Amino acid sequence: xxxxxxxxxxxxxxxxxxxxxxxxxxxxxxxxxxxxxxxxxxxxxxxxxxxxxxxxxxxxxxxxxxxxxxxxxxxxxxxxxxxxxxxxxxxxxxxxxxxxxxxxxxxxxxxxxx
Amino acid sequence: xxxxxxxxxxxxxxxxxxxxxxxxxxxxxxxxxxxxxxxxxxxxxxxxxxxxxxxxxxxxxxxxxxxxxxxxxxxxxxxxxxxxxxxxxxxxxxxxxxxxxxxxxxxxxx
Numbered sequence: 001x002x003x004x005x006x007x008x009x010x011x012x013x014x015x016x017x018x019x020x021x022x023x024x025x026x027x028x029x030x031x032x033x034x035x036x037x038x039x040x041x042x043x044x045x046x047x048x049x050x051x052x053x054x055x056x057x058x059x060x061x062x063x064x065x066x067x068x069x070x071x072x073x074x075x076x077x078x079x080x081x082x083x084x085x086x087x088x089x090x091x092x093x094x095x096x097x098x099x100x101x102x103x104x105x106x107x108x109x110x111x112x113x114x
Numbered sequence: 115x116x117x118x119x120x121x122x123x124x125x126x127x128x129x130x131x132x133x134x135x136x137x138x139x140x141x142x143x144x145x146x147x148x149x150x151x152x153x154x155x156x157x158x159x160x161x162x163x164x165x166x167x168x169x170x171x172x173x174x175x176x177x178x179x180x181x182x183x184x185x186x187x188x189x190x191x192x193x194x195x196x197x198x199x200x201x202x203x204x205x206x207x208x209x210x211x212x213x214x215x216x217x218x219x220x221x222x223x224x
Contacts, residue, residue: 004157035214042118042214043203090157100146100165100207105157 003027006091006106012114013078013085021076021109023091029104031097032074036060037088037108046089049074050097078111086113117141118206120215128223133191135218137204140185144206144213149178149189152201152217161202162189194222 004025013019025032031050035043045058049068063082068074078085088110092103119138127133137147145166150158164171164178164187171178177190191198199222204215 006157009155040123040216042116042216044214045212092157097210102148102160102163103150103158103212105150105159107155107157 004091004093004104004106006089006109008109009107011109011111013111014114016080018077018079019111021078021089021091021111023074023076023106024072025074025091025093025104026072027093027095027104028071029093029095030071031094032068033092033094033103034058034064034066034074034076035090035092037090043090046076048097085111087111116216117144118204118213118215120202120204120218122218123216124219124221126221126223127194129196130193133189133194133198133220133222135189135191135202135204135220137187137189137206137215138185139187139206139213141206141208141211141213142185143211144208146207147178147180147187148205148207149176150203150205152203158203191220194220196222196224198222 007022033048034046047066049055065077090108091106094101117140148163149161151161152158162173162176180187201217201219203217
């Protein structure tokens with residue numbers, strides 16, 4: 001059953017703490033993305049990766065970091081430099097990067113600050 | 115800057131009637147448009163798309179209309195069913211860029 005798995009579903013962060021959101025896909029897609037959703041706003045791109053060992057900043061990359069060591073995995077770290085991390089985070093993938101193709105999304109992670 | 119706007123945060127319709135969800139964009143470089151549907155606690159799923167070379171695309175109860183001169187697209191759902199109740203996101207794509215609207219919450223009442 002192919003798809004994208006995000007974990008955890010809910011995550012709480014303390015002040016000054018780094019937290020990592022997991023994203024795994026078994027669709028054999030080259031491209032993976034991280035989006036952030038805030039109430040009343042569209043999805044905003046944080047980072048994307050077109051291929052293993054390569055990733056690019058999106059519109060709101062400050063305070064976030066990613067890695068792409070394996071094709072299936074694209075974890076997102078929310079660092080202490082991200083001052084307003086509370087949001088719903090969505091991971092997505094597509095067969096190729098940034099072309100006119102639909103994205104496949106995971107079910108999301110809600111991050112809150114304690 | 116919001117390059118894709120969905121000006122109606124919510125819409126309520128009666129079962130069996132038509133639902134019309136609207137989306138406006140500002141960037142004339144966008145040439146491919148998509149609608150995604152999102153249920154609570156799930157990620158968005160692709161619903162229907164349209165290329166800028168067309169002005170209409172139909173898939174069952176769902177039809178998307180594109181008016182390039184007005185930079186406007188709309189999603190029609192006929193007839194609406196209670197299971198259509200969800201948040202609908204409009205997205206616009208061009209070259210290496212894809213932008214999303216804020217979403218419209220559709221409620222279909224039995």
